[in-house]
Amino acid sequence: MHTGGCCCGAIRFEVLGPTTGVTYCHCSKCRRWHGHVGAYTAVDRRDFRFVQERGLAWYVVSATVRRGFCRECGSTLFFDDAEDLAKLALCPGAFDAPTGLKEKAHIFLGSQGDYYAVQDALLKFDALPVRASPKP
Template sequence: MNQGSCFCGAIRFEVHAPMTAVTYCHCSKCRRWHGHVGAYSAVDREGFRLTESRGLKWHQISSTAKRGFCVECGSSVLFDDSSDTQKMSICVGTLDAPTGLSEKAHIYVGSKSDYYEIADGLLKYDTFPGR
């Protein structure tokens, strides 16, 4: 089981199912939301449970996608795309260590910023694979 929270603890969660390897998103929306790239893992919805949600607020970013954040401390915590009814995405920086996760890929590399290079040997996609 993995656990995680926002910075102040007004959002807490448990993960009771295997999580996907970490994907780094370089799109302009993630860079603005996180202040740099987004780092996400996903879990089957039935394996995800909020244990504290008093600080949780959702920001709708498209007709199907929304980002969950803490209204008390500002932490980015969740990404929920209702077109994927099977998975909930979690900002991996909110997970307690040890996470047991590994890295998988970089997505939206075609829109990354110019101030850094990606030199880690992971898979790289200009957009989202399969779209």
């Protein structure tokens, strides 16, 4: 089980199932919203629950996408895409240690900032990775 929350404790959550590898998103919207590159792990919605959501607020980005944050301390925590019905994306910096998480990939490198370099050995994609078709 993973636990986590915002800086001030007005949002606390539990994850009772597996997490995906951490993906860094370099798109301009993530960089503006987080102050730098976004980082996300995805969890099954059925495995996620709030323990405290007093501070929870949503920035509505589009008809299907919203970003969750704490209205009391400003921590950025969630990326919720209603078109991805199975998964909710969480910011790994919100997890309590030890997280057990591992880095996996960079996405949207085609719109990365001009003030840093990406020089690690993780998977790299200019936009979203093309989803592999399921094996028969």
